[in-house]
Amino acid sequence: MNIIVCIKQIIDPEIPAEQFKLDPTTQRQIRGGLSLVISAYDQNALEVALQLREKLGGKITALCLGDSGATGAVKSALGMGVDNGVLVSGPALLASDSFGVARVLAKAIQKIGVPDLVLTGCVSGDTGNKVVGPLIAEELGLPCVAFVTRVEVKDGKAVMRRIVEDGYELVEGPLPVVASILSDDSNVPRYSKLKDIMVAAKKQVPIWKAADLDLDGTKVGAGAARLELRDVSIPRRESRCEMLDGDTPEGQAEKLALRLRELKLI
Amino acid sequence: MADVLVLVNGQGDVPSQNTLELLGAARRLADTTRGKVKAVVLEGSQSGLGAALCAYGADQVLRAEHPLLKEYQSDAYVATLDQVASQAGAQVILLADDARGKEVAPRLAHRLNGGVVTEVMGIAGDGSAVLFQRQMYGGRTIATFAARRFPIVATLKPRAVEPASEQAGRSGEEAPVAVVLDASLLRTRVVEKVAEEVRGVKLENAKVVVSGGRGLKGLEPFKQLEELAQLLKGAVGASRAATDAGWIPASRQVGQTGKSVSPDLYIAVGISGATQHLAGMTGSKTIVAINTDPDAPIFKVAHLGVVGDFRAVLPKFIEKCRELTQD
Numbered sequence: 001m002n003i004i005v006c007i008k009q010i011i012d013p014e015i016p017a018e019q020f021k022l023d024p025t026t027q028r029q030i031r032g033g034l035s036l037v038i039s040a041y042d043q044n045a046l047e048v049a050l051q052l053r054e055k056l057g058g059k060i061t062a063l064c065l066g067d068s069g070a071t072g073a074v075k076s077a078l079g080m081g082v083d084n085g086v087l088v089s090g091p092a093l094l095a096s097d098s099f100g101v102a103r104v105l106a107k108a109i110q111k112i113g114v115p116d117l118v119l120t121g122c123v124s125g126d127t128g129n130k131v132v133g134p135l136i137a138e139e140l141g142l143p144c145v146a147f148v149t150r151v152e153v154k155d156g157k158a159v160m161r162r163i164v165e166d167g168y169e170l171v172e173g174p175l176p177v178v179a180s181i182l183s184d185d186s187n188v189p190r191y192s193k194l195k196d197i198m199v200a201a202k203k204q205v206p207i208w209k210a211a212d213l214d215l216d217g218t219k220v221g222a223g224a225a226r227l228e229l230r231d232v233s234i235p236r237r238e239s240r241c242e243m244l245d246g247d248t249p250e251g252q253a254e255k256l257a258l259r260l261r262e263l264k265l266i
Numbered sequence: 267m268a269d270v271l272v273l274v275n276g277q278g279d280v281p282s283q284n285t286l287e288l289l290g291a292a293r294r295l296a297d298t299t300r301g302k303v304k305a306v307v308l309e310g311s312q313s314g315l316g317a318a319l320c321a322y323g324a325d326q327v328l329r330a331e332h333p334l335l336k337e338y339q340s341d342a343y344v345a346t347l348d349q350v351a352s353q354a355g356a357q358v359i360l361l362a363d364d365a366r367g368k369e370v371a372p373r374l375a376h377r378l379n380g381g382v383v384t385e386v387m388g389i390a391g392d393g394s395a396v397l398f399q400r401q402m403y404g405g406r407t408i409a410t411f412a413a414r415r416f417p418i419v420a421t422l423k424p425r426a427v428e429p430a431s432e433q434a435g436r437s438g439e440e441a442p443v444a445v446v447l448d449a450s451l452l453r454t455r456v457v458e459k460v461a462e463e464v465r466g467v468k469l470e471n472a473k474v475v476v477s478g479g480r481g482l483k484g485l486e487p488f489k490q491l492e493e494l495a496q497l498l499k500g501a502v503g504a505s506r507a508a509t510d511a512g513w514i515p516a517s518r519q520v521g522q523t524g525k526s527v528s529p530d531l532y533i534a535v536g537i538s539g540a541t542q543h544l545a546g547m548t549g550s551k552t553i554v555a556i557n558t559d560p561d562a563p564i565f566k567v568a569h570l571g572v573v574g575d576f577r578a579v580l581p582k583f584i585e586k587c588r589e590l591t592q593d
Binding site for chain 1: 340341364365366368369371372373375376377380381382383384385397398401402403404406407408409410411412413414415418453454455456457458459460461462464470474498506509510511512515516517522523525530531540541542548552554555556563565566567568569570571572573574575578579580581582583586587590591
């Protein structure tokens with residue numbers, strides 16, 4: 001049971017609002033000294049992969065498209081317990097839109113060897129398009145199930161729990177299959193052991209460039225983007241919170257209820 | 267000219283709320299660009315739906331009927347919409363931003379060699395450009411994208427745009443559209459569906475939402491939230507922390523990966539206000555936060571705040587609400 005997990009390194013999305021800044025030229029978030037993390041659902045995807053390996057054996061490869069600093073993300077995944085890591089890098093590749101990113105990742109997956117299961121997080125914490133997993137599936141000609149929290153593999157088939165509006169579905173698919181992972185209580189990412197982090201830190205992460213991947217330059221990079229970002233702005237939130245004070249919590253509670261009544265909200 | 271193809275759903279003769287919003291957005295774009303609105307119905311024959319779709323703004327209703335389309339299956343939907351869109355020749359293809367729409371949209375865009383934009387909150391035609399608005403960075407920013415090629419497959423966020431209104435006497439043409447599907451195309455299949463029990467009003471339609479987060483520290487306090495929600499004729503939601511802890515089903519999650527809600531009243535209990543959560547609820551008209559930490563980011567978006575322990579605040583709050591709503 002071999003698995004490739006696609007991960008993305010992003011600026012910590014939970015920084016306070018005052019630290020969130022946009023570069024007016026590139027229209028991207030300014031890194032500054034902010035910390036970098038593996039995008040949250042990619043960590044859930046890693047956890048799903050690790051649990052499957054515990055049951056079924058096999059190898060897990062963490063695959064990341066990012067700048068050279070994203071070696072750190074790959075090493076974090078190694079620290080969590082994946083067997084191998086690959087970083088794909090290069091300024092032109094990094095300027096790709098979702099289609100370009102999926103193309104690059106699919107080419108890298110083919111170079112590694114198409115596994116039984118390709119996992120992605122269902123959404124990244126920055127651009128948040130929720131499309132890269134399905135696009136990788138199209139690039140590879142594989143079936144795809146999106147918003148999956150659990151994967152079981154039996155008799156050469158995967159059964160995936162897919163979250164939908166009013167509950168969930170169990171979706172069965174052949175291997176190989178691409179699944180985009182959503183979180184639930186079954187896939188909370190494990191903490192890495194200090195020893196494993198130290199071992200991972202010493203590992204060499206191979207870095208592949210465009211030339212290593214047999215890529216058609218017209219299909220990736222900024223020039224191939226199918227949408228143009230015209231404008232990004234940070235909406236001003238004018239909410240000034242009216243605090244309901246009181247000597248006791250019960251007093252506050254009463255004030256709140258009365259205020260809501262006054263506003264005709266209850 | 268921008269022709270817009272809309273994937274609709276509905277029961278009997280009645281278009282769903284999502285469908286009305288899709289038609290509203292499609293009609294406005296088509297009107298500003300002198301294009302047409304084409305609605306595609308995949309789910310078998312529903313005799314009255316076509317007429318209703320025209321009354322709500324469709325110029326043309328395309329029926330793609332096939333036994334393999336009775337139940338949703340992503341491969342079948344992608345293949346069908348690929349064929350319908352190729353025949354209909356639309357510049358913009360609009361789907362609802364739900365679990366289906368988001369699974370189908372990117373793959374459809376890939377097959378049509380077009381672009382994809384999800385969670386769209388606004389669409390506008392501006393001269394020759396078609397512009398799409400969506401949030402980025404977990405709701406911290408609003409971004410505007412212009413199509414660089416067509417077609418663009420877009421998923422429209424629920425309750426982001428005005429729904430279409432009915433125009434009495436408005437009619438359009440209805441036609442079947444040929445679809446070639448083979449069972450071998452369908453690689454995955456749904457083997458079981460499990461619907462979570464919903465008491466009272468649905469979360470996404472609720473005028474009042476009472477949500478709990480990490481601060482509740484367990485399953486038990488959700489019963490109190492349920493009691494409050496029932497009292498206020500609302501629904502219970504949760505932050506990702508609470509659904510990840512297994513205190514409440516994932517389908518109750520409000521946020522970037524859960525539901526987007528915009529009720530008249532949103533009561534956040536023990537929710538710190540992670541960006542992932544805020545992305546799904548800042549459209550609420552009035553936000554109330556109850557949290558022990560006065561510096562919690564939730565107070566930055568809240569209109570009314572109580573700094574305190576919900577265990578002490580909530581019982582009295584529920585009691586007072588009961589008293590006031592019984593008057």
